[in-house]
Amino acid sequence: MQTKLTIEIENLAPNKGTLLTPVWFGFHNGMFDTYDRGRPASQGVERIAEDGTVSVIGAEFLQSGFGTVAGAVTGPLVGAPGPIDPGETGSFTVTLDASNPNSRYFNYASMILPSNDFFIANGNERAHEIFDAKGNFIGADFTVLGSQVLDAGTEVNDEIPANTAFFGQSVPNTGTVENGVVRTATGFIPGGAILSDPRFTNADFTAPDYKVARFRIFNTIDGTDGNDNLTGTKQDDLINGGAGDDKLHGGLGNDKLVGGLGNDRLEGGNGDDYLYGNVGNDIIFGGKGNDYLYGGSGFNRLTGGAGSDVFSLAAGEGFDTITDFNLGSGDRLSLADGLNFSDLTITGVGRNTVISFGNDELAILSNISAASITDIAFA
Structure with missing residues (x-):
């Protein structure tokens, strides 16, 4: 086999x-x-x-x-x-x-x-x-x-x-x-x-x-250029969606899911998972466990789920709607590509908070007060 x-x-x-x-x-x-x-x-x-x-x-x-x-x-x-x-x-x-x-x-x-x-x-x-x-x-x-x-x-x-x-x-x-x-x-x-x-x-x-x-060794599952529905095993999986509008589900294990091209749906399942939407407008669910969510380019919707999750933000990429950010449960934001907390503008918009870098809006945190997003909110 x-x-x-x-x-x-x-x-x-x-x-x-x-x-x-x-x-x-x-x-x-x-x-x-x-x-x-x-x-x-x-x-x-x-x-x-x-x-x-x-x-x-x-x-x-x-x-x-x-x-x-x-x-x-x-x-x-x-x-x-x-x-x-x-x-x-x-x-x-x-x-x-x-x-x-x-x-x-x-x-x-x-x-x-x-x-x-x-x-x-x-x-x-x-x-x-x-x-x-x-x-x-x-x-x-x-x-x-x-x-x-x-x-x-x-x-x-x-x-x-x-x-x-x-x-x-x-x-x-x-x-x-x-x-x-x-x-x-x-x-x-x-x-x-x-x-x-x-x-x-x-x-x-x-x-x-x-x-x-x-060191990590993953069971690797690759999608096609079409619209794939891929599910992982009980162990640690690396699932690559490839092109197309894909549905990826990690299942059990500490998995790594990469959406690739297209508008993808990523679900980590159980375990501490890494979920990367990559290109396209993606929907990402961490599920149970302490997950790392990175939308990539496009307009993405990120939900961490249970556990202490990390949401990664990067300038020049997409715009993320983070639906369930919760400092009290251990959730944190992470800045990529050399961004620092001092570079950000944090603005309250109604019941939500928008995080920007100059004119580049990076994310909106649903039902979160801007006053609560201080440097301690970042990993």
């Missing part, structure tokens, strides 16, 4: 924090061991940890015979694949045979930038089960913390720019050989070259609650 999956990786580091090189991934039968703590790194791990090169670990993976589907998730910049910067999300779509044991488990590895040889990867090869023994999709949604960053033990952590990827290194495989073993990374040199650089003042991944990345 062929199943389409989307691997989505979000860099959770703060602004001026750490970056991720293209993130290698592979689906396998539970036997591919990326690394072992206390032992020397493989050539594949060494190359990805020192230079961000995925070709060697990719070759090791295919030669193992434990899996056949692998790839790399890069940053979202079109035409220039590269690192995933703080706040960015990269994705990659694959098609797997769910009944093939070689599709069952998921491994990943990525270099932490800038560094000599810091990286993230899962050491337990069966930590992320994507399909059960019967081929049923399980999915994945996990966060990698700063405390989980590893030191490959292959290169001395001197932070000399000529030896440090994304910090001045012009030739790969440079630096002083360490001949060590894989271990937990102790962080950058306090007051050293990296943390003193204005580009990386928030890159101390040993800081409390530092988050490196969020």
